[in-house]
Amino acid sequence: MSTLMPGTTPAAEGVGPLLRAWREQRRVSQLGLALRADSSARHISFIETGRSRPSEEMVLRLAEHLDVPVRERNALLLAAGYAPWFPETPLDDPALEALREGIERLIAAYEPYPALVVDAMYDVVAANRGVMTLFDGVPESLLVPPLNAMRLTLHPRGLAPRIRNLREWRGHLLEQMERQIALRRSAPLRALYEEVSAFPAPELGPDSAEGAEGEEPASVAYFALPMHIEHEGRVLSFVSSISTFNTPMDVTVAELAVETLLPADPTTAKYLHSWMS
The missing domain is CATH 1.10.260.40 (lambda repressor-like DNA-binding domains)
Structure with a gap:
């Protein structure tokens, strides 16, 4: 059986x-x-x-x-013997032009803070300047489209070496993928999970190195798990928020997620505004 x-x-x-x-x-x-x-x-x-x-x-x-x-x-x-009810329209189809334009306006308006849009496989379908700047220094081999947010973040030649609390952040991302696998039962998503979970993980606990402008990340009362990431000699702190479309009627739209990175402390916010000005 x-x-x-x-x-x-x-x-x-x-x-x-x-x-x-x-x-x-x-x-x-x-x-x-x-x-x-x-x-x-x-x-x-x-x-x-x-x-x-x-x-x-x-x-x-x-x-x-x-x-x-x-x-x-x-x-x-x-x-059950019926025709599919929900279409799966390619994102570049003219029928989704209004959606694409809306997404671009949304993430552009979020600047100077980073924002991106991913599909069900965590492939990046849109990103603003804040996100692309964080990718500075990542090898070109990892930036060949389609960019994959999980691979870029956890790969040992990607953002992982610059994430100061990688152990915590890696655990958060893998748990997120596990929830999606349980929900979708996707073989390609499972394969991606097996790939990125096999990347080297730090043996020690979360780093307590200095944060942005010399602050100690561990001393800040964060309202959600932050990601501490180095950028040009500073350590920036972000918390992540993920949004999806309400009551979607198309498979492609249903599987899109908008992720925004909100500064987790005033010094990070101040730096981003000066950096993008």
Whole structure:
């Protein structure tokens, strides 16, 4: 008997086992899902065992209440015998021109602070001048498109040697990837994780070296885990915020994430304003 995992079940297996796998991953009982979807536990059981074929509407309703990613909702529909509901439009398609322009304006307006946009594989699809300046000194071999944010950050010839609290920041990034792998069940994402997690990791704990303008990073009361990174002889401190699009109707748009780096202390903010002026 094959082991069924969300996002990997072939359509020939039917939608039932795939829905059951998503329900179990979300730790929701059949009764709990039935109550959310205005159905019955009996009907959910029949769908999962293949005794009942769900309507297209029911597949989408169950997927919504199980918080299934948009790409995998298409897989559920195919497994149930229906056409995919959500298109996957290339980002350079004319139909997404307004989106691209909006993204460019958004990250440009965030300057002098760094901001970038990544896809489901953490490939950089847009970046402002603040981000590209942080990449100064990174070997050209790592800057060949598509730029990958995880690879650039954790590679021993990338930003990693300049990140003063690499052990903490590396752990944060790998945990983020693990959450995405659990959500998406993506083989390419798993391969990327295996690659970057194999990069050398520091043996010692977080560095307590001097921060921007000679301050001690450890002495600052940060409101979130900061990244301390060297730039031109200074140590800048940032905290990261990630935003996604609300209720996307396209696979490509659903998988975009906007990451902004907010200065974690006044000296970093002051330096960035002088640096970009």
